[in-house]
Amino acid sequence: xKRIVDRRSFLKLAGAATALAAGGCAGFGSQxxxxxxxxxxxxxxxxxxxxxxxxxxxxxxxxxxxxxGFVSCPMSNLVLGGSKxxxxxxxxxxxxxxHGVQVVADQATGVDAAKRVVRLARxxxxxxxxxxxxxxxxxxxxxxQGFQAAMDAGTVLHAWKAGPQTVALRKQLEGMRDGGVYVLxxxxxxxxxxxxxxxxxxxxASYFKKAKPRSKVLVxxxxxxxxxxxxxxxxxxxxxxxxxLEYRGGAKAIGVDARSNTLKLETEDVKGDxxxxxxxxxxxxxxxxxxxxxxxxxxxGVDWRSMESxxxxxxxxxxxxxLSAPLMPKSASMANQQAKTCAAAVVALLNGRQPDxxxxxxxxxxxxxxxxxxxxxxxxxxxxxxxxxLTTVPGSGGVSAARNELEAKYxxxxxxxxxxxxxx
Amino acid sequence: MRLxxxxxxxxxxxxxxxxxxxxxxGQLAASCAMxxxxxxxxAGGNEPLAGMPKEELIRKLSEFRSGAKPxxxxxxxxxxxxxxxxxxxxxxxxxxxx
Numbered sequence: 001x002k003r004i005v006d007r008r009s010f011l012k013l014a015g016a017a018t019a020l021a022a023g024g025c026a027g028f029g030s031q032x033x034x035x036x037x038x039x040x041x042x043x044x045x046x047x048x049x050x051x052x053x054x055x056x057x058x059x060x061x062x063x064x065x066x067x068x069g070f071v072s073c074p075m076s077n078l079v080l081g082g083s084k085x086x087x088x089x090x091x092x093x094x095x096x097x098x099h100g101v102q103v104v105a106d107q108a109t110g111v112d113a114a115k116r117v118v119r120l121a122r123x124x125x126x127x128x129x130x131x132x133x134x135x136x137x138x139x140x141x142x143x144x145q146g147f148q149a150a151m152d153a154g155t156v157l158h159a160w161k162a163g164p165q166t167v168a169l170r171k172q173l174e175g176m177r178d179g180g181v182y183v184l185x186x187x188x189x190x191x192x193x194x195x196x197x198x199x200x201x202x203x204x205a206s207y208f209k210k211a212k213p214r215s216k217v218l219v220x221x222x223x224x225x226x227x228x229x230x231x232x233x234x235x236x237x238x239x240x241x242x243x244x245l246e247y248r249g250g251a252k253a254i255g256v257d258a259r260s261n262t263l264k265l266e267t268e269d270v271k272g273d274x275x276x277x278x279x280x281x282x283x284x285x286x287x288x289x290x291x292x293x294x295x296x297x298x299x300x301g302v303d304w305r306s307m308e309s310x311x312x313x314x315x316x317x318x319x320x321x322x323l324s325a326p327l328m329p330k331s332a333s334m335a336n337q338q339a340k341t342c343a344a345a346v347v348a349l350l351n352g353r354q355p356d357x358x359x360x361x362x363x364x365x366x367x368x369x370x371x372x373x374x375x376x377x378x379x380x381x382x383x384x385x386x387x388x389x390l391t392t393v394p395g396s397g398g399v400s401a402a403r404n405e406l407e408a409k410y411x412x413x414x415x416x417x418x419x420x421x422x423x424x
Numbered sequence: 425m426r427l428x429x430x431x432x433x434x435x436x437x438x439x440x441x442x443x444x445x446x447x448x449x450g451q452l453a454a455s456c457a458m459x460x461x462x463x464x465x466x467a468g469g470n471e472p473l474a475g476m477p478k479e480e481l482i483r484k485l486s487e488f489r490s491g492a493k494p495x496x497x498x499x500x501x502x503x504x505x506x507x508x509x510x511x512x513x514x515x516x517x518x519x520x521x522x
Contacts, residue, residue, distance in 0.1 A: 050462075051454065055446050333458055340454040344446060360509070362455045362501055378497050380504025396504030400496065407496050410459070413469025418458040420467055 032060035034350045037118050037128040039108045039286055041065035043332040044318030045134035046096060046422040047339035048346075053099040056347045062126060063096065064118065066107040070423060073193065074332045075415050076162035080170050081203030082211075083371040089162060091423040111290035113312045130346050132307075133292060133300075134318040134335070135284025136161070137192050140298075143254075143280050144185075150258035156275045160192060172274045173204060178212035180273030183263055185253040186221040187280040190299075192320045194329045195228035195377065197221070197278060199367040202233070205241040206370045217245040220263065220270065222252035228329070229367060229377050229399055236369035236403050253277060283321035292317055299323035304390045305383055306345035306355045307338055316342045325390040328381060329363060336418055337361035358383050361390070363397075366411035374407035375400040449516035452509060456517075464517045474520035481514035 036052055038045045041063050049061045070091040078084035093103040107121040111133075117125040139158065141148040150156035157172070159165040173182065182204050186197040201219045208215040226233055226247070237245045255264035256277060263270045263277065282288075282298035292309050294301035300317040301310040304325060309315045319335035328334060338361065345355035360382045366374050379397035381390040400407060453464075456473060460466050464473030473481065487493035489502035489510075502510070 054462075055450070336458045337455055340451065340457075344451040344454075347446065356451055360452060360455065360504070362458075362504070364459060364497060364501070376497055378500045380501060382504070393504040396500060398500040404496070409469050410496060413467065414459050416467035417461045417470060421457045421462050424462070 031058065033058045034129040035060040035062065035127065036130050036132060036346055036350075037061075037126050038063045038132040038134065039118065040134040040136060040284070040319075041067075041070060041093060041096070041103065042134060042136055042319065042335065043418065043422055044335035044339045045132060046070070046093075047336050048132050048134065048316075048318060048343045049096055049101045050099050050422065051340055051343035052346055053101055055343060056351065057100060059347065059350055060102070061100070062102040062104060063093075064104045064106055064108050064120065064126065065093070066105070066121075068105065069093070070419075071162040071166075072332075072415065072419060073160075073162045073196075074418075075412075076159075076166050077196065077200045077203045078368060078371070079162075079166050080159070080173065080200060081206050081368070081371060082170075083206075083368075086167060091419050093423070095420075095424040108286050109289070111286070111315070113291065113315060116314060129314075129350065131315045132318060132342060132346070133287055133290060133309075133315060133321070134339070135286045135321050137281040137320045137330075138284050140280040140282060143187075144277060145255035145264070146258065147256045147277055147279060150256050150275075153258060155258040155261075156256050156277055158278050159276065160196075160278045160281075169274075169276060173207060176212065176215065176273050179214040180212070181216045181218055181271070182208070182274045183218045183220060183270060183272035183276065185251075185263055185275070185277040186219065186223065187278055188222045188252065189227050190324055190330060191278065191281050192330045193365075194331075195233075195365055195367045198226055198228065198233045199369070200276075201245060201247075202236060202241075202367070202369045203371075205237070205245045208244060209241060213244075215244070217241070218270070218272065219245065219247045220251035220253065220265065221247065221249050223249060225249045228365070229375050232375040232399060232403060233367075233369065236373070236375070240370055281320075283317075287317065287321050290315065292321075295323045304341070305357060305359055306349070307342035308345070316346065318342055325381065327379060327392050328390065329365060329377075331363060331365050332418060333363045333365060334361070336421060337363070339422075359390075360393075364414065366407060366414060368408065368411065369403050372405050372408050373403040374405075374411045375403050376407055376411075447516060447519070449512035453513045453516040456513065463520045465520070465522070472522065473517040475522040476514075476517055478514045478518040481517055482510060485510045485514065 038049045072089040110119040157165045159169040205217045292300040307316040320330040341359045364378045380393045384391040466472040488498040
């Protein structure tokens, strides 16, 4: 079952990935019993890479990541609200290197599962014994006519991947006149971070309340109702932002007219001063190229006991790209937890053992409804042999009793700890 | 390429074939790390669990589960675990360095 890292594949690696040359020979190659390649250093990929090294330093781990640093989506709505800065969301990859993880600054462009090789954009191949694909999401831009052109022109943004668009959207909000309308369009579930859009609406309203009190937040949701923590969000909106935040369910965007700042719904056109459209999503591009997408051309089916793809043996998929199990959100928490299930399974398999047949994982998602009050949703998921998937443990989980300031402290601590769990 | 060849020579060295075992309770307890830090070493805010005596942690988790100890979220999470699982988790954290 095990495949030794052979001289040929090693030469290929050393010759192809010049980024590795900086690391020289140290830490890889010489004593490795096997090599794991990880595509994507987000919450899923970085955590899996670190935990494999923690649990078995005899395994060589190489992470392929196209971005020069990590920017956290969780907490990025607070940048839009003005209570946090972008710098507080950033992490580098040196912590991974301290665990002996090789980080290659390149983009994976394809996978040859038969040859067990990842192709890199800069040329050359990386051989693997097991591959972990944690690509996050990409967008179905064509589902919203005119959006991509408007986004490329910088006029209508999604800001659903934290980074330059987060900064640009904050600038749009700062530049908006008092009395203007911010329109947030939410796609049908499933999408990354179910409570995220409602937190964003709350954060923008929190900013308007202080800086532009005559302005409006209009939430146009393709879903029939708020998809996560509904009663808690609605109560916060009614009590904190009365007359400022309007929510409409069943309002699906189909197009954007950037010239007239108009969002086209199935039933009507809506004008706004700042349009923020979150398009429908699917597993990140590399998942499709690797043949991992199994459902609706969008998501990757996995065996939740190992996170191994149901389509391609030897490849594990993590995070938002997976076809979520029942009541499982696409969240950083879940990617973190799946990464550990995966790391333990990979360590077991590469040592000739079977993965834990009964994994148990936890989700905790915090949302800021103002700059200092937070609500949570939590759940515990375990293997259900009858349904062959993860289901929630009966009697466990729930939401906050009410929004509160104590959980703002816990939420920020969660962020520090989950970032450290991946990158420190 | 000289570097690559030198490395390749090292790559031909004997293979380590020890069967690596995770620490007892390690996979189960790893779930806690996203809020309480890797190995229970919290960055602050949420309670550090590393090095907490086993009996103390079992008592806290049991009280969260029964509702005897007030909580924001831990009562909801503790209800997802059995006694033997809480025991394994407590054993793991008690053995971690602070």
